Amino acid sequence: MKNSPLKNSLFGIVAWIVALVLFFPVFWMALTAFKTEQGAYSPDLLFRPTLESFRDVFARSNYVAFALNSIFISLGSTVLCFVIAIPAAYRMAFFPTRRTQSTLLWMLSTKMMPAVGVLLPVYLLFKSAGLLDSIWGLIFIYTLMNLPIAVWMSYTYFCEIPGAILEAARVDGAGVLRELWHVLAPMALPGISSTALLLIVLSWNEAFWSLNLTSSHAAPLTVFIASYSSPEGLFWAKLSAASLLAVAPIMVMGWLTQKQLVSGLTFGAVK
Numbered sequence: 001m002k003n004s005p006l007k008n009s010l011f012g013i014v015a016w017i018v019a020l021v022l023f024f025p026v027f028w029m030a031l032t033a034f035k036t037e038q039g040a041y042s043p044d045l046l047f048r049p050t051l052e053s054f055r056d057v058f059a060r061s062n063y064v065a066f067a068l069n070s071i072f073i074s075l076g077s078t079v080l081c082f083v084i085a086i087p088a089a090y091r092m093a094f095f096p097t098r099r100t101q102s103t104l105l106w107m108l109s110t111k112m113m114p115a116v117g118v119l120l121p122v123y124l125l126f127k128s129a130g131l132l133d134s135i136w137g138l139i140f141i142y143t144l145m146n147l148p149i150a151v152w153m154s155y156t157y158f159c160e161i162p163g164a165i166l167e168a169a170r171v172d173g174a175g176v177l178r179e180l181w182h183v184l185a186p187m188a189l190p191g192i193s194s195t196a197l198l199l200i201v202l203s204w205n206e207a208f209w210s211l212n213l214t215s216s217h218a219a220p221l222t223v224f225i226a227s228y229s230s231p232e233g234l235f236w237a238k239l240s241a242a243s244l245l246a247v248a249p250i251m252v253m254g255w256l257t258q259k260q261l262v263s264g265l266t267f268g269a270v271k
Contacts, residue, residue, distance in 0.1 A: 036237060061224060074204045081146050086154055092104065134214075146202055169183050
């Protein structure tokens with residue numbers, strides 16, 4: 001039964017309202033970033049824009065160093081996630097056992113544990129291993145943080161691929177690596193791409209571990225933003241400018257790759 005024009009219009013209006021509500025904080029942050037520190041507390045929409053806060057941010061901090069750390073950590077943890085997740089998902093999707101589902105549920109349950117509950121042992125382990133304020137340490141902890149999602153999503157995409165295709169590849173003499181690289185990877189590419197984008201976003205936005213395990217050398221953009229919160233108070237204009245500089249790269253990437261992201265998340269949804 002087709003939806004009536006009235007119902008479609010109502011759904012469209014609701015969708016626009018939700019989108020505007022979600023976008024408003026970003027809009028207000030961008031607006032505040034171009035105000036003076038005194039004008040940041042004013043709700044005025046009409047004002048004379050200034051780059052004063054951005055100049056102060058660049059003068060105070062090395063933005064490029066923070067951004068490069070974020071890029072390296074996000075990409076590094078995503079690659080390491082796939083190195084571990086794809087073989088695990090391959091094994092569970094095509095050679096399942098009676099413990100496969102319980103293993104997947106156990107992996108997913110680890111995401112429900114509050115990170116602060118394991119902060120002390122993780123901190124002591126990192127201190128003993130010399131990984132505090134280390135890029136490789138953050139790559140390692142971000143990989144552990146995102147691994148359940150990577151395994152679950154890869155497993156879901158692999159389950160949509162008929163096992164007969166792999167059997168045909170084995171008959172032709174393909175080994176495990178060839179199956180993964182020449183058969184599974186091309187067929188599950190939309191799903192793998194969307195998973196990679198999601199992992200990059202999660203790593204880029206992660207603040208808890210970066211604030212507690214780094215200080216200066218390996219600090220990503222989340223630490224860069226937090227540095228504008230001081231005992232003297234919050235400098236809203238400078239904080240907004242720093243936040244805008246931090247979220248702008250990942251927002252642009254999301255806008256440019258939204259088609260791939262949507263197609264990957266709906267991969268296998270319709271047969």
